[in-house]
Amino acid sequence: MGQVPLPETSLPLAPDRPVDPAPGTDLPAAVLWDMDGTLVDTEPAWMAAEASLVEEFGGVWTHEDALQMIGMPLLPAAAILQAHGVDLPVDVIGERLVASVVDAVGRHLAWQPGALELLAALRDAGVPCALVTMSYREFAEAVLTQGPPGTFDVVVTGDEVTHGKPHPEPYLRAAELLGVDVARCVAIEDSPPGIASALAAGARTLGVQHIAPVEAQPGLSRAGTLAGVGLDELRAIVRGDVLDLLEAPAA
Secondary structure, X not given: OOOOOOOOOOOOOOOOOOOOOOOXXXXXXXXXXXXXXXXXXXXXXXXXXXHHHHHHOOOOOOHHHHHHHOOOOHHHHHHHHHHOOOOOOHHHHHHHHHHHHHHXXXXXXXXXOOHHHHHHHHHHHOOOXXXXXXXXXXXXXXHHOOOOOOOOOEEEOHHXXXXXXXXXXXXXXHHHHHOOOHHHEEEEEOOHHHHHHHHHHOOEEEEEOOOOOOOOOOOEEEEOOOOOOOHHHHHHHHOOOOOEEOOOOOO
C-alpha cells in the first residue's frame, strides 16, 4: 500500500513531543480519536444535509437511511444518495454535503460531553493524540480551528487514505505518523465502521454510544459518554481490560 503524503494544513497541530512519552508505563502510547459523533456532535448536521439533498431531487430520506451513513467514507455515502435519486456525480454530492456541514459548524459546534476534558488530561500527561476521520480535511479544519490549539499531533482525513473505514488503513496510518505501536494505542469511536476499522488495525478500542448503537463484541470497551472517562480508564483499556460503562437497561 503506498503511503499518502500529508498535505499542507492550517491546523494548529501540537508542537513536537517525545514519541511514546511514557515507555514502560501503563499509559497508552497514543489516543486515536474519531471526529463526527465522538469528538463533536456533527451527525445531526450531516443528516440534515443528506435529507435536504435527497428532497431537492424529489426523493425520500428516512432516519433509517441516515443511520446507515454514520461513519462511512464520503464517496460511498454519496453513492447511496445517488441511489436515492440525487442526480449528480458522487464527487459533486460530496462537495455539496461538505459545504453544507461546514456552514452548519460555522454557525454552531457542540463538543461531546467529556471530550475536551479528556483531551486536556491527555495533553497534561504527555500522551500524543491523532484525529482519524472520514470527513475531508476542509471539514476537519472547520471543526478543529474552533477547538484548543495544539490538541492533535497528526490528522488523518478521508481524502488522504486509499481505503476508508471500516478498513484498518486510517488507524494504521495514524500510528505510523506518530511513530507508535498501534497495539499500544486506544482508539475512541462511535460508529460501527469506525469501531471495525480500529479493531482491525489492532488498536485497543472504546466505543462511545451516540446515535448508532454500540453492540458488545470481543475486545471492545463501551461507554455511553466520555464524561467520567479519564486516564485510569484508558490505562485499563490499553493493558487489555474490556470495560463496559454503558448503563444497564431499565428492568
